[in-house]
Amino acid sequence: KAGVTQTPRYLIKTRGQQVTLSCSPISGHRSVSWYQQTPGQGLQFLFEYFSETQRNKGNFPGRFSGRQFSNSRSEMNVSTLELGDSALYLCASRVETNQPQHFGDGTRLSIL
Amino acid sequence: AQSVTQPDIHITVSEGASLELRCNYSYGATPYLFWYVQSPGQGLQLLLKYFSGDTLVQGIKGFEAEFKRSQSSFNLRKPSVHWSDAAEYFCAVGPPGLAGNTPLVFGKGTRLSVIA
Numbered sequence: 001k002a003g004v005t006q007t008p009r010y011l012i013k014t015r016g017q018q019v020t021l022s023c024s025p026i027s028g029h030r031s032v033s034w035y036q037q038t039p040g041q042g043l044q045f046l047f048e049y050f051s052e053t054q055r056n057k058g059n060f061p062g063r064f065s066g067r068q069f070s071n072s073r074s075e076m077n078v079s080t081l082e083l084g085d086s087a088l089y090l091c092a093s094r095v096e097t098n099q100p101q102h103f104g105d106g107t108r109l110s111i112l
Numbered sequence: 113a114q115s116v117t118q119p120d121i122h123i124t125v126s127e128g129a130s131l132e133l134r135c136n137y138s139y140g141a142t143p144y145l146f147w148y149v150q151s152p153g154q155g156l157q158l159l160l161k162y163f164s165g166d167t168l169v170q171g172i173k174g175f176e177a178e179f180k181r182s183q184s185s186f187n188l189r190k191p192s193v194h195w196s197d198a199a200e201y202f203c204a205v206g207p208p209g210l211a212g213n214t215p216l217v218f219g220k221g222t223r224l225s226v227i228a
Contacts, residue, residue, distance in 0.1 A: 004155070033215065043202065043218040056215055090155055100146060101216065103155035 002026065004104035006091050012110045018079040021107045025072050025093030031055075032074040033101060034066060037088040046089075049074055078109075086111045114139050116203050118219035125193050126227055133188040133222050135203030143205040145186040146216070147177055150200045159201075162186060173197070198226045 005024040013019050025032050034046040045058040049068035068074045072093075078085055088108050092101035115138045125131055137143065144163050148156040160171025167179040177188045186203060203219040 006155075042220045045215040048215060058215070092156075100158050100161050102158065103148070105153070105155040 004091055004093050004102055006089075006104035006107050008107060009105065010108045010110075012112060013081050014112050015081055015083060017081050018077065019081060019109060021076045021078075021089055021091075021109070023074045023076070023091030023093075023104060025074070025091075026095075026102055029093035029095045029102075030072055031094045031096070031101075032068055032072065033092045033094075034074070034076050035090040035092065036060075037090055037106070038086075043090070046076065081111050083111050085109065114143070114205060114214075114217045116205050116217050116219035118201075118203055118222045120222045121220070122223045122225065124225040124227060127195050128192050131188075131190045131193045131197070131224070133201050133203075133224070135186045135188065135219060137184050137186065137203075137205045139184075139205055141208055142181060143207060145177075145179060146204040146206070147171065147175070147186075147188050148202045148204060148218075149173075150202065150221075152199075156202060159188070193224075193226055195226045195228070198224055200224070 007022045031050045033048040036044045047057045047066050048055045052068045063079045066076045088106045090103055090106045092103045094101045117136045119134050146161045147159040149159050150156045159175050160169050162169050162179045170176050175190050179186050200221045200223050202221045204216045206216045207214045
């Protein structure tokens with residue numbers, strides 16, 4: 001069974017640009033969560049989608065948004081990029097609420 | 113508020129030595145507990161989980177963890193460390209049943225170095 005797939009693996013952007021990251025969950029998993037990982041703040045929860053609905057949102061500005069499609073694939077968008085948005089963005093999926101999450105390898109976003 | 117504390121930022125052990133990584137949590141009820149491992153350039157891999165029942169849980173790669181309710185701890189152990197175990201380890205907690213809209217809370221991680 002294929003794992004969680006995140007594309008692209010690496011991205012370089014400049015301040016002010018916007019970016020879209022993609023996540024394909026494990027087949028049959030309906031929940032997708034996004035996390036930001038930085039050396040200083042560790043793993044911080046961005047949001048979770050379940051059956052195309054945002055179920056929970058972390059404490060991030062409105063520049064961070066996401067969506068989930070009917071096939072459970074999810075995208076995350078960050079607009080007006082800032083230097084502080086440089087991070088590893090991790091996607092995790094799970095089949096049901098009461099099951100553990102499985103993570104992808106992440107997208108490394110660098111802002112110049 | 114829920115929180116997870118991993119007191120050790122960095123631990124160095126010799127190959128073949130035993131390992132214990134500490135995790136303490138603050139939660140209103142007995143949470144679901146997890147240990148994840150992250151190798152450089154990779155995502156997080158689930159090592160083991162505790163939901164209920166036997167307080168000593170076995171995971172992959174020879175790891176085990178013990179839940180101690182009285183100490184609010186969920187420490188990770190391995191009897192003999194291999195060089196390939198060098199990685200970052202994260203403890204995480206979630207609500208019982210992982211119910212509702214509460215996401216997992218992660219500790220800051222413990223970086224494990226293994227020396228010959």
